[in-house]
Amino acid sequence: MRVSRSFLPVLKESPSDAQIVSHKLMLQAGLVRQTAAGIYAWLPIGYRVLRKIEQIVREEQDRAGAGELLMPTLQSADLWRQSGRYDAYGPEMLRITDRHKREMLYGPTNEEMITAIFRDDVKSYRDLPRTLYHIQWKFRDEVRPRFGVMRGREFLMKDAYSFDLDEAGARLSYYTQMLAYLRTFKRLGIQAVPMKAASGPIGGDLSHEFIVLAPTGESEVFYDAAFEEFDWARDSLDYSDEAGLHGLFEQVSTTYAATDETHDEARWADVPQDRRRTGRGIEVGHIFYFGEKYSSSMGLKVSGADGGMVVPHMGSYGIGVSRLVGAIIEASHDDNGIVWPEAVAPWKVGLVTMRGDDAASIAAADDLYARLNAAGVETLYDDRDERGGVKLGSMDLIGLPWQVIIGPRGLAAGNVELKNRRTGEKLELPIDAVVGHLTA
Amino acid sequence: MRVSRSFLPVLKESPSDAQIVSHKLMLQAGLVRQTAAGIYAWLPIGYRVLRKIEQIVREEQDRAGAGELLMPTLQSADLWRQSGRYDAYGPEMLRITDRHKREMLYGPTNEEMITAIFRDDVKSYRDLPRTLYHIQWKFRDEVRPRFGVMRGREFLMKDAYSFDLDEAGARLSYYTQMLAYLRTFKRLGIQAVPMKAASGPIGGDLSHEFIVLAPTGESEVFYDAAFEEFDWARDSLDYSDEAGLHGLFEQVSTTYAATDETHDEARWADVPQDRRRTGRGIEVGHIFYFGEKYSSSMGLKVSGADGGMVVPHMGSYGIGVSRLVGAIIEASHDDNGIVWPEAVAPWKVGLVTMRGDDAASIAAADDLYARLNAAGVETLYDDRDERGGVKLGSMDLIGLPWQVIIGPRGLAAGNVELKNRRTGEKLELPIDAVVGHLTA
Secondary structure (H helix, E strand, O other): OEHHHOOOOOOOOOOOOOOOHHHHHHHHOOOEEEEEOOEEEEOHHHHHHHHHHHHHHHHHHHHOOOEEOEOOOEEEHHHHHHHOHHHHOOOOOEEEEOOOOOEEEEOOOOHHHHHHHHHHHOOEHHHOOEEEEEEEEEEOOOOOOEOHHHEOOEEEEEEEEEEEOOHHHHHHHHHHHHHHHHHHHHHOOOOEEEEEOOOHHHOOOEEEEEEEEOOOOOEEEEEEOHHHHOOOOOOOOOOOOHHHHHHHHHHHHHOOEEEOOOOOHHHHHOOOHHHEEEEEEEEEEEEEEEEOHHHHHOOOOEEOOOOOEEOOEEEEEEEEHHHHHHHHHHHOEEOOEEOOOHHHOOOOEEEEEOEOOOHHHHHHHHHHHHHHHHOOOOEEEEOOOOEHHHHHHHHHHHOOOEEEEEOHHHHHOOEEEEEEOOOOOEEEEEHHHHHHHHHO | OEHHHOOOOOOOOOOOOOOOHHHHHHHHOOOEEEEEOOEEEEOHHHHHHHHHHHHHHHHHHHHOOOEEOEOOOEEEHHHHHHHOHHHHOOOOOEEEEOOOOOEEEEOOOOHHHHHHHHHHHOOEHHHOOEEEEEEEEEEOOOOOOEOHHHEOOEEEEEEEEEEEOOHHHHHHHHHHHHHHHHHHHHHOOOOEEEEEOOOHHHOOOEEEEEEEEOOOOOEEEEEEOHHHHOOOOOOOOOOOOHHHHHHHHHHHHHOOEEEOOOOOHHHHHOOOHHHEEEEEEEEEEEEEEEEOHHHHHOOOOEEOOOOOEEOOEEEEEEEEHHHHHHHHHHHOEEOOEEOOOHHHOOOOEEEEEOEOOOHHHHHHHHHHHHHHHHOOOOEEEEOOOOEHHHHHHHHHHHOOOEEEEEOHHHHHOOEEEEEEOOOOOEEEEEHHHHHHHHHO
16 A cells, blocks of 8 residues: 555644543554544554454354354344343433334344344254354443543444353353454454453353453453463364363363452462462453343244253353454554554555655665565555655554665665564665565 | 354245345345344345455455545534535434434435545645545435335445545546446446436536346436447556546447436437337446535635645545345346356355265265365355255255255266356266366
8 A cells, every 4th residue: 555545644743632542542643533422433544453353353253163144233122122121221322213213222232133033033953053243333322432442432343142052052152252262362462361250231140351451451450370371272272172162161260360340359369479460451352151031031942852942042252343453552552653463463564765755765665565565465655755754753653563664875785674663673685585574 | 164054044935025036035045134124134145245245346446546444334413514414414314312412323425524534634735636435334214115125224335535636636536436336346247337317415416327227126227238238347447547537438428328317318319229228227336526515515625736725626436235235136036046146156156965864975075065165165065964955945046156966876976966056057077076177
């Protein structure tokens, strides 16, 4: 992508109205713009990151055997009356009346709708178990939206729903999603710790939050250092390995981790002093097992193997996709700007000419840009006739993993500079070696 | 994808409440389910098609130099007051009041929001021209939603917006999008004819609709057979070739095509009798040039090259992405079900065992399924223990381009049957030749 043809509005000053660093950086680097309280437009850089996160979430859901569909944003109030939640939900539900005076709402979550869809088409035990998910915009009318996309009103969520014939099956679906979450966060380049949680308005009695550590986190967290040391997302574990999934859950359950909401001083005292980790955390995922709560209230039942009727056990599994953009920045930035993990970086490489008015530099950059594109290396090319220092400052702010810097002096010797954004390390190398170096 | 692990509810009977063939087939083949009047959930097959169409639209927008972003679904009423459209829009606009009594709406289109975003960040003529687009859900509160996703209330639209310094530049942006549309529809496997149109509530004086022929279309259309004969989307034309773009527009403008709304009997009489085509058509795209309408009312201006202020000229360009699913089915089906153009088919191949209880058939199908996946051939594998005839009927209904049918008799000789869904042609070939045949 050429900067001269894109829409990448970088602000000179750090915006003073943003309270947390991720929000400041998202505004300054031109990832988002607020269009109403708690509602954001995703500009090209921000939307690229959002889509990369979404795709990793999707791939790990697919790998875990979940099927993707898409439910609409607006729902009928009647659907929520079937579960009893329409009156119970409170003012965070955005209620809408259409032109025919029908009561609608903007979905804050989809337990009711997926239960109704499943109920209307699935009649036999042979069609279970199933886990279905979608990645769709939700709305919660927060009384005081803040922290940018971390606590917005319109937000993108992945929500999955599992249907099983009994509790044992439902627990296995729960463990499967737990592993999928550990793998998803690992691929995103962040450390997310599963912590036993209260179920809240979803209901049920088995629930974990996935928490990313960040100084600006909303809750205090306590966990055993084992969560930093062990490869919880281990690739060797197959989803068809039931004993392995049980073992993973057992291990997660017996290793201490809790938010202030569920913190247990007695169990905490058992964690050796040098293994205790505390800090603040941001919730980026939440999983629930709630048994027959919705299937029973909404009349979902299927014929069983023995001819009787069975009420399926369900769970739901959320990941805050848009919130993750902010959470990743909270966990990965420095004084100069964002430092993207490579998996979610909007582009891998930023290409900069120090002198945008130097014909030799432009020709060399144009040629290298073409070769990087041909090699499939995602590149943002700052081809503007702008001072080199301004362009380098923007690149640091935007935070791509690598910068290729072309200056007249080095170019005269056939060289360019390659900078690693995270470490700051710089390397001078022949311009013809750049593509090889970045694809090695 | 294995049918036994997915959610592909196929109905035995054609639904009686659907009035047009695409709606019937989308319900029967399990592409969508209605969740409220004019609002649909996209089940796995339907969502795969929707995403394929979306991706082709995206690639052609990117290729035409448009930049992608994502604007939110909900907008502030104040934004629409700036253009004067809040009061003018009428009951199709879904108006919403939030918990703080602020007036909001579910966006039916985004001229106001993109103008405000551009206005707040772009200050100089050097940042023009630009075309920005997003693919986002919209809502129009149709008084009588019908025909399934063809005239739903919540629908997915690609809308692009161009910003230029003058009318000449804006016309070039308009011609660029016109070519991008011709290429998009060609890749989607459908014939869409650009027809001069009235601008309606968007405003402005230059506008074309893109119409797909279908007997159930909403308007009568009249066009010169040249639109069927000529390669309007010709690949040889580069977007940087201004003369070529002007020439394309000239050719489109002088070749007769009109809906009943703009039909001109005098010009029609000039079309030779044997070249006159009439029929019914569905609108799948609509492009507008409206000059300074929004930039002027919303205070968008940039500094010009000579230091004075310039009010940009704008255009907007819509494609009905979700409607296209229905339109493609209207244009491509037979008595047995859907016949997908390969570019948008949910999978390329359907793999069927005639005897789901025959161990040799299962082993051969499992192996072939693994080999097709390894070769990157998207395959739907009906691995259920169901009667062969039922499975073949479902496959015809779902309409994948190819079927690979494994029966015990052929298998004994090492052979399987390959069926072309569109032509019905069947070929018996060695099972080891299938992957090669489908990737040739």
